Amino acid sequence: MTQKIGEESVVWLTPEAHERLKSELEYLSGPARAELAAKIGEARDEGDLKENGGYHAAKDEQGKSEARIRQLEDMLRRARVGETPKAGGVVEPGMKVSITFAGDDEVETFLLGSRELLALDDSVDIDVYSPQSPLGAAILGKKKGEKAVYQAPNGKDVTVKIVAAVPFTG
Numbered sequence: 656m657t658q659k660i661g662e663e664s665v666v667w668l669t670p671e672a673h674e675r676l677k678s679e680l681e682y683l684s685g686p687a688r689a690e691l692a693a694k695i696g697e698a699r700d701e702g703d704l705k706e707n708g709g710y711h712a713a714k715d716e717q718g719k720s721e722a723r724i725r726q727l728e729d730m731l732r733r734a735r736v737g738e739t740p741k742a743g744g745v746v747e748p749g750m751k752v753s754i755t756f757a758g759d760d761e762v763e764t765f766l767l768g769s770r771e772l773l774a775l776d777d778s779v780d781i782d783v784y785s786p787q788s789p790l791g792a793a794i795l796g797k798k799k800g801e802k803a804v805y806q807a808p809n810g811k812d813v814t815v816k817i818v819a820a821v822p823f824t825g
Contacts, residue, residue: 745820751781
């Protein structure tokens with residue numbers, strides 16, 4: 656869950672998510688980095704680097720890994736660790752929110768939070784809206800049964816009703 660404070664955005668994490676990110680960073684910075692260096696060394700020993708597909712693939716993988724390390728370091732530097740919301744009813748980051756649009760009885764359910772956190776678990780299959788998005792900002796702090804209005808990209812006002820807000824458990 657990301658929130659902009661001043662010029663820097665804070666990433667709100669549950670203790671569990673914070674530990675998963677730290678573990679991933681430790682693995683990528685240690686064992687994974689050593690494995691990639693060994694792969695590159697082995698491929699380099701095969702000879703001509705211009706036509707060495709294994710070498711280029713390993714270097715590409717190394718670049719992606721280093722980019723992920725930088726991303727994790729940045730997220731952890733900006734992280735604020737908090738508890739998973741305990742009770743439902745009030746819309747806040749970390750909640751699975753169900754809404755209906757005015758004039759429509761179809762319920763839409765999504766996570767109010769950060770898409771980055773969903774990348775930690777491939778089994779999670781839910782749409783994510785940022786608390787800073789027009790919809791997210793409009794419903795933040797609202798309770799079950801309350802209505803909120805936000806402006807759509809086309810400039811029209813859209814009214815939604817909160818049907819439910821429960822802690823996201825994955």
